[in-house]
Amino acid sequence: MNSVSSVSHYSPDHAGLQKALGVLKQRFGELFQDSNALREQHAHTTTYLPLQMPDAVIFAESTQDVQDAIRTCAEYKVPVIAFGTGTSLEGGVNAPYGGISIDVSRMDKVLKVNSEDLDCVVQAGCTREALNVYLRDTGLFFPIDPGANASLGGMAATRASGTNAVRYGTMKDNVVNVTAVMPNGEVIRTAGRAKKTSAGYDLTRLLVGSEGTLGIITELTLKLYGVPENISAGVCQFPSVDAACQTTIQAMQVGIPIARIELLDGLQVKMVNAYSHLDYAEEPTLFVEFHGSNAGVAEQIEFFTEIAAQNGGSGIQWAEKSEDRNRLWKARHNAYFAMLAYRPGASGIATDACVPISRLAECVAETQKDIAELDLIAPIIGHVGDGNFHCTPLIMMDDKDEVRRAEIMIKRLAERAIAMDGTCTGEHGVGQGKRKYMELEHGSGWAFMSAIKKAIDPDNIMNPGKVIAD
Secondary structure, eight states, X not given: OOSOTTSOOOOOOHHHHHHHHHHHHHHHGGGEEOOHHHHHHTTOOSSSSOOOOOSEEEEOOXXXXXXXXXXXXXXXXXXXXXXXXXXXXXXTTOOTTOOEEEEOTTOOOEXXXXXXXXXXXXXXXXXXXXXXXXXXXTTEEOOOOOSSOOBXXXXXXXXXXXXXXXXXOOHHHHEEEEEEEOTTSOEEEOOOSOSXXXXXXXXXXXXXXXXXXXXXEEEEEEEOEEOOSEEEEEEEEOSSHHHHHHHHHHHHHTTOOEEEEEEEOHHHHHHHHXXXXXXXXXXXEEEEEEEEOHHHHHHHHHHHHHHHHHTTOEEEEEEOSHHHHHHHHHHHHTHHHHHHHHSTTOEEOOXXXXXXXXXXXXXXXXXXXXXXXXXXXXXXXXXXXXXXXXXXOEEOTTOHHHHHHHXXXXXXXXXXXXXXXXXXXXXXXXXXXXXXXXXXXXXXXXXXXXXXXXXXXXXXXXXXXXXXXO
């Protein structure tokens, strides 16, 4: 787990790299940086994988900047890695072959809001929180919420989702168009703003989720939604994870339009209580939220409460005031930091899987058996409304046996999810860490992904060592 075995030993031509660095330094001036501190920062990866630094960082301020940088890198066959806010998992921003990190965080403008059409155009470095602050006087909002205040370009590149996905979908459902710079330096726009089209290949969906391996997204057109008349959030405890999962499954099957439904196992609740100064019972817990009209939300709450009670749910507490809801969801979003605080010195190896909702309870239960058998501290938390959950072993990385046991657990979870007709990652992305499971999950489809990559990026300069086979 302390190495990246799936990365080959290829490295770019040293003379070509030095020429590229010289050209880029002259072109970008102070926007070109190669200090060790900045290079290390741009290899930042919130996972167990080792840092692999780029040779330099360029702070792009426009699509033209990205285009110029990629053209130079293409000429000298130097790797290019996109960087937004550095919150990606699975080593997505690592530079296993060196090269140039193109930081788009300064490209953070909201370019246009089309209120009547319920969409907006943003630069790739704009974050989801910044967009919603900009929109707060319009009566509109952007719902995709992965927890971290990630850049919207990065969220598109990794096909992110989050707590609202059960109602509003994931990034693939909410990106209308992207402007991207391709490996040869050409700029493409994948679609217009029409709500549907049958004209040609769906290039938008090809780039959404490609993790920077096909091109770098510089602008996005995103769907927006009206702020609901009523929002109500609640917390409910259950006697077991299975009971909480069954409540979720039944609520989804009868068509309750839940906006968010999050599962925390008893250990995760204990950690959240300690970190956020709460006093919830340390039992499997659902955090749930409903959006709609006053009458609609009241009906949804009543129906959900009945289902929860039938499965042993108790102690349900509802919050309608925005400050109370924000406090509840802030505690949920701080879960990762609560984990780290629970075991000081440990690294949190965040992994996720997603299965058909009918298999969710079984998958979670089998994973909990693995955690107990392998003697790990590994809380479970998940966006269970769409069958997605996260498990985060807290590991002392200098304990080789503990690392080995965590590797076993992660491998079992990925293979179990795939065997259940699910996926090894519902939203974290493939990067380096999950690439070893791609052939198992996709079969010959993985070879076709590699063929697409080779056709678009024949010199393999775009985020090499990620997603597909080299």
